[in-house]
């Protein structure tokens with residue numbers, strides 16, 4: 604069977620959102636190849652109810668290699684397991700997310716199964732003539748998009764940027780097969796052991812998962828002015844993002860950086876102030892549902908891609924926006940609105 608596989612990721616018994624994004628990609632490719640999709644999960648203690656969502660989101664098959672020895676990710680064992688499955692089932696294509704896990708494990712797998720790998724793709728399609736995978740990713744500082752092929756080796760393998768595709772909506776009518784696969788003892792490499800897991804609790808916000816983002820760039824002039832954005836984003840439980848220029852100046856830490864060399868985000872609403880809209884920044888925001896840009900320069904590139912552009916000084920506009928939203932969200936206003944109905 605020449606399936607299109609995705610390498611799913613889970614933490615604490617829950618699937619990561621990126622697993623569903625990959626399936627949206629895989630579904631499209633499998634339809635072009637007239638074949639099936641399969642999601643491979645390596646880990647421990649994920650219930651069938653949780654795995655079912657992979658089927659509702661586009662998987663025809665789910666292979667779960669479930670063993671307590673796989674509870675924590677170790678590159679040595681995970682790459683052995685995935686390479687072994689690939690050797691046995693010979694899928695046509697294997698996709699993983701360009702997350703820390705995906706970026707770490709896939710080069711090892713590629714070596715073990717003797718094929719190529721394109722990292723950090725933003726577009727994928729099937730060449731109609733050769734039926735091979737066309738793997739597109741930004742190159743040369745994001746100034747061009749390069750399409751890369753692996754002409755002579757199988758499977759076709761790529762990692763895909765998180766948030767570069769939206770998951771398919773849940774379809775509870777979809778049926779598929781969940782298969783638990785036993786871990787082969789000889790695949791466990793005990794040279795590396797995980798002693799514990801501690802999440803980064805410093806200046807960290809999970810901007811990749813945020814539904815609302817308020818971001819700032821060089822136009823903010825200094826670090827302290829990020830507080831204007833924090834105040835606005837806090838009103839709707841949003842996260843704060845930044846351009847690379849703001850990060851390079853030390854105004855905010857790297858985990859907030861959005862763009863080619865930062866995070867790709869896909870919020871419902873992306874508000875940015877004092878960001879010019881360089882091609883590298885735009886690469887990280889193009890799947891946002893609505894973009895609102897505030898800039899003094901009417902010719903700034905960001906205004907040509909924004910759904911709503913406000914030409915003006917962010918130091919006047921952002922506080923006014925915050926005040927107006929506070930008024931709109933105040934209990935007195937809410938009571939008035941209800942009373943008017």
Ligand SMILES: Cc1cc2nc3c(=O)[nH]c(=O)nc-3n(C[C@H](O)[C@H](O)[C@H](O)COP(=O)(O)OP(=O)(O)OC[C@H]3O[C@@H](n4cnc5c(N)ncnc54)[C@H](O)[C@@H]3O)c2cc1C
Nearest residue numbers: 820821822846847848862863864865877878879884899917
């Ligand atoms: C390999 C490579 C990777 C890169 N990766 C990234 C990346 O991941 N993310 C990223 O962002 N960049 C990235 N860059 C950098 C990118 O090319 C730009 O330099 C950067 O995005 C510019 O940041 P900026 O928009 O904050 O600054 P600028 O381009 O200087 O824009 C500042 C904007 O603020 C506006 N402004 C000034 N004052 C005000 C005011 N009072 N009110 C409103 N607006 C105002 C100005 O009109 C201007 O448009 C990368 C570059 C390279 C070469």
